[in-house]
Amino acid sequence: MTVDSMNTLFSIMAVAATAATVVLIVGRVAGDRIPLLDQLVDWAVENALLLAGIIALVATVGSLYYSEIADFIPCKYCWYQRIAMYPLVVILGFATVRRDYYSRLPALTLAVVGLGWSIRHITVQLWPSSGGSCSVTVPCSTPYVEEFGFITIAWMAAAAFSLIITLLTLSSLADRDAG
Numbered sequence: 001m002t003v004d005s006m007n008t009l010f011s012i013m014a015v016a017a018t019a020a021t022v023v024l025i026v027g028r029v030a031g032d033r034i035p036l037l038d039q040l041v042d043w044a045v046e047n048a049l050l051l052a053g054i055i056a057l058v059a060t061v062g063s064l065y066y067s068e069i070a071d072f073i074p075c076k077y078c079w080y081q082r083i084a085m086y087p088l089v090v091i092l093g094f095a096t097v098r099r100d101y102y103s104r105l106p107a108l109t110l111a112v113v114g115l116g117w118s119i120r121h122i123t124v125q126l127w128p129s130s131g132g133s134c135s136v137t138v139p140c141s142t143p144y145v146e147e148f149g150f151i152t153i154a155w156m157a158a159a160a161f162s163l164i165i166t167l168l169t170l171s172s173l174a175d176r177d178a179g
Contacts, residue, residue: 003070010062010156011147017055017159021166028170041170048171049099052107052164053092059160060089066144066153075140077121081157084114088164101175104168111164118158125152 001009024044027037044051063082066072074082088110095103121140124130128141143152 006065006070007145007147011145011151013058014151014156014159015148017163021159021162024163024166024170028173044167045171045174048167049092049096049101049103052167053089053096055160055164055167056085056088056092059085059157062156063153070144072144072153073138075121075135075138077117077124077140078153080117081114081121081154081161084110084117085157085160088114092164101171104172108165108168108172111161111168115158115161115165118154118161121154122152122158125154 023037024041027034027041030037032038060082063074063078063085067074088107091103091107091110094100095107124140125143128139143154145151145153145156
């Protein structure tokens with residue numbers, strides 16, 4: 001596949017992750033008033049660790065694709081987002097296998113930090129005068145990818161972090177409600 005094809009694929013996944021985040025939040029708020037959404041939320045909660053781990057793995061593979069195959073040099077903010085995302089694959093992988101729900105807190109912490117860096121990166125890309133030149137050779141303000149007029153790599157990361165946060169939070173809330 002070409003880089004353009006991969007950009008489109010990853011962008012579609014980012015839009016899907018953003019939509020899934022909204023649907024899960026609406027489903028949680030609506031509760032049993034919308035039975036289909038309630039069932040979807042229940043399923044997502046039951047599989048939260050696995051789903052979050054898959055999302056982290058796909059995001060990690062995507063970032064490695066961009067740096068190792070597409071030869072995009074990661075900027076400073078991209079590195080910070082990677083520092084938050086890569087350990088999630090290991091943490092959530094072990095948590096899924098061991099059914100270790102105590103791993104949600106460190107995973108949530110990393111995801112929230114990663115989302116913060118993603119939001120900062122998006123802000124710098126939208127408004128370069130906000131301090132976006134982290135390097136002359138690899139400026140954080142210049143997106144390598146811009147699909148559908150707004151999806152950048154930083155947006156892709158934000159979408160992944162947001163869905164991971166949503167899944168882990170819903171799982172935690174379900175445990176609290178059950179106990």
